[in-house]
Amino acid sequence: MDGTPFGRYRLLGLLGKGGMGQVYRAFDTGTDRVVALKVLPPEFAHDPVYRERFRREAQAAARLTEPHVVPIHDYGEIDGRLFLDMRLVDGTDLGTRVAVTGGMNADEAVSHIAQIASALDAAHRAGLVHRDVKPSNVLVTAEGFAYLIDFGIAVADKDTGLTTTGAAIGTFAYMAPERLLHGDYDARADVYSLACVLYECLAGAKPFPGESVERQVAAHLSTPPPRPSIAARVSEAFDAVIARGMAKDPDQRYATAGALAAAARAALTGRTTTEPMAPPPEEDPRFAVTQVGPVTGPMAAAPRRMVFVWVMVVSMASVVALGVTFAVLTQQDSAHDSSQASPSSTAGPGVPPGPVTTGPADPPGATTTGPTTPPITTTAPPTPSAGTRMADFVREHYALLPGNTVAAWGRLTPRYQSYIGDFRTYRAFWDTVDSVTISDASADAATSTVTYRLTLRYPDGRVATEARRAELVANGDGFRIDSAELVS
Template sequence: MAIRVGERFGPYDLRALLGVGGMGEVYQAFDTVKGRMVALKLLRPELAADPSFQERFRRESRIAAQLHEPHVIPVHDFGEIDGVLYIDMRLVSGYNLKSVLAQQGPLHPLRAVAVITQIAAALDAAHAGGLTHRDVKPENVLLTPEDFAYLVDFGIARSGTDSGLTTAGSAIGSCAYMAPERFTDGAVGPPTDVYSLACLLYELLTGAPPFPASDVAVLMNAHLSSPPPRPSVARPGISRAFDDVVTWGMAKDPAQRCPTAGTLARAATAAATAISTTPSAPTVLNQSGSEKVSAPKRSTLPALLSVIGVGTLIAMAGIGAWLMLGRQTTASPPAAVQATVTRTATAIPTTAISSTIAARASLPGTDALGFLAYPGARCDPGQVPVTLGLTALSAVVICETPSGAFVYRGVRLSDNAGIELGGAVHVPGGGFDITNRTDGTRYQIRNTALIITGPDGSEHTESMEQYASTF
């Protein structure tokens, strides 16, 4: 397509060229009918000549126009003028991630996770509406100066088997993030976008796509056959926890892949938190001696501000807490992020395990004693975490002592204040009940929620985002 700056396209005056890609050009344009400046994407004329593409373009653009997720750039209008398909979108001031990476290099892990979380929110909203993006890559993510991220180009991406893919100018750029099923006759759906999001996470952490190559055939073979690369190997200093997240998100089989974009983002958040938390203040006994309350740890906000910016912190605040591993999902995380451990009634020979510790519960961001990021939600040496739970507000652990007693430890995430109570009771069917003998407050841990009932009977419920138990 010839550059059309200064021309009129239907009701639009094309003022400036914003970008060029394999699918067409994006212009800053003035809508003379509505009297506003917009971003106008004009697709290559041959795409309008493809009836199947044009049908999907209109259907998916219509769905995208109905999305109200903040990280999806609003679509004002779409259609065809003079044989050219177009999309009229809100004009956003910012840069695409490809240019950000070229200028700044790899992102700080916290900043990378914040961007991934925002894009995941856009994808989850699209998937809920029946829309698959198909082309998640740095060029399709816009970042404002405040680090607010937008995902663009819904309804435009072509499938991996469409003619012209290998000759389009953006073939290499798109193939670098394509799931294996894009190169075969496999079904394309939300897991396809999750794979691409994991590729994007890898690049934000390392500064390079998962399989750098200058040949489409080489890229295809890598996505189909090569194991997912490890960020910690490509960039020293990156937590190994990210290796498991990328491996899960880039599983070759969609059924074994991380089930949703939001789940992947929360797993990445867990990996980032595990390496960015500072030790909390020592735990102290209260006056009654019946429980322990952890003093809040000093805020690290000033240091984070200097690293990732205010906009990123706002995005991180919207992350929630950690990984939601729904019990109904068919996909399973890799061993390092396994959500549940089955407790067996028979003794396990010591030769079959690498330690003498009994069966324990495990979640992302935990070790043999509990949560790495929350010292108040950890067991003492010699104890075993048999139940772990994480809500958007709290982290909790049930520790089994050598005598077989159960101890409850909980941490409030907002200020890291913690509580420890003995006498936890296992409930048939799953979960634990704990009563604070000092004031009568009751804590109920279930696989779906943490329920706290105050002395006056008032009830506070927190939905469980992560849960693992050996019971």
């Protein structure tokens, strides 16, 4: 059989790719069968921590016998590349299905969710948290049989001291609040993600709108769960299912993925369930709990429930005393970055020297003193040095983050500020980031865009790499950022 050689395999074609590697349709010459072969990026093979975690997770996932988990045949390393040999499933992923059809009827959606819930509960009993439950990781055959795939970033209960890279960007749309807050999290984070998938199947759209990572993070932290009855023609009973499945506090969610599925089935007929609230992990006998990473910083001694109480109190205080809250935030930014440029000073070449203009959605007090900022204009043709200056401006912008969010906010156009939401949304996202590095910045002066790679490091050790493209507009002698979207 023809194909590119890879050890005992022959690679027949690329099925898909993402941040955690490529998946090929491959022929296994040792077993004489066609399989799905996932080959991980070569840089992971040289990380001893990742190698050990990969081995543990592959072993744990290979032991799962639940019918809705794609079986793993083999795993190992070939020519310095780690791989997973899995059953090849002839099906369509839910992400593609929803994108094409704009959603599905409630009976079909609940059927798929119930099958994936069975797979998740089996994984949780084995001590695995999937961590990447999303529509594209659910394959459905023509007969309607659903499989949960890709345990590539699953975490096992013995791996609490291990960290790794590769948090997929797309998962921000389905990520539980406790993961974003970097506290303890467990199997109930998967329940939250499964509720997000249920909503998307019903409504034909992600739970929270917008492709901006900043908006997604802020929404998961503070925006109430969406109501599918408004977005689709389904019973209002599903509103309660989504509200509980996507509860900000994991103690208020369904105790298991199966309990979420049972509630969704009951919503189809108008019945109600009496499933109790999820108890704290140590009190729940029904599934093995994985606690990942200790809480660090000033919240280390607070109970998990208090973290969410704190988040809600801050959100309410922002509404009641918006001006006071923003003044405190501004003082914190100034104190944290006393050695960096403030909003009323020049932060580097190309930074507009004027005030930070935030637009109507921002809290009062965000405008600093200083000369009037020149109006935005796009009429000046690009100069020979424009490309270099644009790339430098983007580098300088991210050099301000995550500490000096006020100065960075002032480098965005009012249109982009409005797209993000407001300053609180912007700051909420960058408060989850420990440090940021920009690399491979390449400018196109003709289109006024800069393409670059952004590496985000989080306090719990996770590292996420994003490919972004920023569009700039001229602003006097400098620029402002008019968009900064992910590049697929």
